[in-house]
Amino acid sequence: xxxxxxxxxxxxxxxxxxxxxxxxxxxxxxxxxxxxxxxxxxxxxxxxxxxxxxxxxxxxxxxxxxxxxxxxxxxxxxxxxxxxxxxxxxxxxxxxxxxxxxxxxxxxxxxxxxxxxxxxxxxxxxxxxxxxxxxxxxxxxxxxxxxxxxxxxxxxxxxxxxxxxxxxxxxxxxxxxxxxxxxxxxxxxxxxxxxxxxxxxxxxxxxxxxxxxxxxxxxxxxxxxxxxxxxxxxxxxxxxxxxxxxxxxxxxxxxxxxxxxxxxxxxxxxxxxxxxxxxxxxxxxxxxxxxxxxxxxxxxxxxxxxxxxxxxx
Ligand SMILES: C[S@@+](CC[C@H](N)C(=O)[O-])C[C@H]1O[C@@H](n2cnc3c(N)ncnc32)[C@H](O)[C@@H]1O
Numbered sequence: 121x122x123x124x125x126x127x128x129x130x131x132x133x134x135x136x137x138x139x140x141x142x143x144x145x146x147x148x149x150x151x152x153x154x155x156x157x158x159x160x161x162x163x164x165x166x167x168x169x170x171x172x173x174x175x176x177x178x179x180x181x182x183x184x185x186x187x188x189x190x191x192x193x194x195x196x197x198x199x200x201x202x203x204x205x206x207x208x209x210x211x212x213x214x215x216x217x218x219x220x221x222x223x224x225x226x227x228x229x230x231x232x233x234x235x236x237x238x239x240x241x242x243x244x245x246x247x248x249x250x251x252x253x254x255x256x257x258x259x260x261x262x263x264x265x266x267x268x269x270x271x272x273x274x275x276x277x278x279x280x281x282x283x284x285x286x287x288x289x290x291x292x293x294x295x296x297x298x299x300x301x302x303x304x305x306x307x308x309x310x311x312x313x314x315x316x317x318x319x320x321x322x323x324x325x326x327x328x329x330x331x332x333x334x335x336x337x338x339x340x341x342x343x344x345x346x347x348x349x350x351x352x353x354x355x356x357x358x359x360x361x362x363x364x365x366x367x368x369x370x371x372x373x374x375x376x377x378x379x380x381x382x383x384x385x386x387x388x389x390x391x392x393x394x395x396x397x398x399x400x401x402x403x404x405x406x407x408x409x410x411x412x413x414x415x416x417x418x419x420x421x422x423x424x425x426x427x428x429x430x431x432x433x
Contacts (some may be wrong), residue, residue, distance in 0.1 A: 123223045125152025127357050127421045130403050131157060132156050134355040134423040136216040138197040138403055140164045144204070144215040144347070146197035146340065149222040151179030151409040157216070158186045166190040167212070169197045171246035175222060196246070198336040201343040214350045215344045219337065220329070221245065222417065235319045239297035243323075243330045246279065253326050262286045272334070272362065273325030275318050281307045301406075324360065334362060345395065348426040353398065357421050363401070364420050371397050371424045392432075398423035414416045 126161065131153060140163040145154045158406035168183075168190060170176050176194055183190050193203055197217070204212070225245065226233050232242030232253060241253040258398050262282050269278035284307035285294070294300055304322055305313045312318065328334055344354055359366040374395045381391045393415065402420035410417050 122154060123150040123157075124416065126154060126218065126397075126413065126416040126419045127403065127405055127409070128156060128337060130421055131216055131218070131355045131357060132160070134398065135353055135423065136351075137214065138164070141213040143167070143212075144200065144202060144212050144344075145169070146215060146217045146344070148179050148192065148221060149175050149218065150224060151182040152215055153181065153187050153218055154190070158183055159363045160231050161189070162187065164213075166191065166192065167209065169193045169195055169200060169203075171196050172222075172225065173247060174228075178224075188205050189210045196336060198339045199333075200340060200342075201347060202370055204347065209253070210347070211349045211352075212347050213349050215347065217337075217340075217344075217354070217356040219333070219357060219363055226415075232297060233323075234321045235297055235301050238296050241297055241300060242347055244329045245331045251330055253330055254294070255325055256329055257285060257300065268329055269322055269325045271320030271325070271327040273318075274362075275321040275325070276310065277318055281305070281318065281322060285317055309330065315363060325349075328362070334366060337366050338370075341367065345374060345424070345426070347368075350426050350429050353423055353425045355421060355423050357419055359418050364422075367422050368402075369385070371395070371422060375424065386392065389428075392428060394426060394428040395424050396427045 129191040137157065137160045138198045139351060142164055143157050143161060145166060145168040147156065148154055154168050161342060166189065170200055172394040173194060177190055197204055213315050221233055225231050229237060229239050232239045241257060253373060265282035266279045268277045269281055275281065281304055284303050288294060288311060301319045301327050308318055348354065355369045358367055375392060375397045377391045378391050381387050393410045399411050405416040405419055
């Protein structure tokens with residue numbers, strides 16, 4: 121199975137692993153990052169989440185070859201805090217999020233993520249959920265689709281594309297990615313289509329909606345921050361600006377001194393930020409990595425560290 125782990129070295133170094141670290145991989149995928157983490161924490165434990173059962177099957181075998189001190193949870197990472205508490209874990213030393221879809225998910229024809237091939241419209245990371253791309257395309261109103269394409273795809277022609285989809289689905293159900301791409305091209309005309317590739321934006325928007333990618337991230341980040349021990353770190357690898365903006369804003373918010381006390385000569389301990397941003401500019405892949413894996417081009421890694429405990433409040 122061909123799978124590149126993006127920014128692998130940089131993310132692993134960012135986690136500052138120790139032999140006995142307790143680490144969470146929120147997005148196990150095919151276990152590229154996790155197997156390296158497991159190697160470096162022989163006296164610790166790895167908790168790994170993924171909602172894709174195919175990925176879990178593959179990653180489990182891969183991890184078993186490295187060690188036994190790991191627990192895989194077939195759950196959405198947004199449930200991280202309660203799922204770990206159920207296992208008796210209330211604090212951890214590091215959490216990794218490597219967001220988005222994996223290369224095997226994109227490359228596998230029956231998953232329906234790709235606009236480059238003709239596949240059944242699907243795009244679910246979790247094959248057990250009922251909301252898929254076909255449901256979105258057929259049950260959302262014209263206004264809902266336009267809003268989705270604009271917000272999650274940042275597509276200028278969102279209204280026109282939504283109108284064409286609604287027109288097309290009234291005549292015949294839209295079954296495949298190729299049919300959807302053709303409708304998008306008809307809506308915007310060949311010139312705009314080949315110049316700006318709106319299908320990328322539309323597929324991104326549908327994928328985000330089907331998998332609730334942004335809402336899950338917004339829910340999970342505060343929980344992840346609260347799980348960190350002092351000295352513990354969160355590394356997040358994002359692949360588009362909407363995700364990156366969420367991470368950047370949350371990290372900024374929790375690492376800044378409260379406006380109320382900013383001007384004071386000595387800031388009371390209770391008001392000191394509990395976190396510190398490790399890298400103000402996101403880490404991006406090297407030219408070599410981008411050459412080897414073109415999908416890494418948009419990747420950005422942000423790291424935050426816990427510097428104070430709750431008790432100091
Ligand atoms: C980019 S891949 C991770 C690749 C992995 N780091 C590796 O090196 O093999 C992202 C993975 O996260 C999973 N995923 C995305 N959102 C998720 C969520 N909310 N909960 C659980 N898993 C999620 C996807 O199913 C996918 O397998």
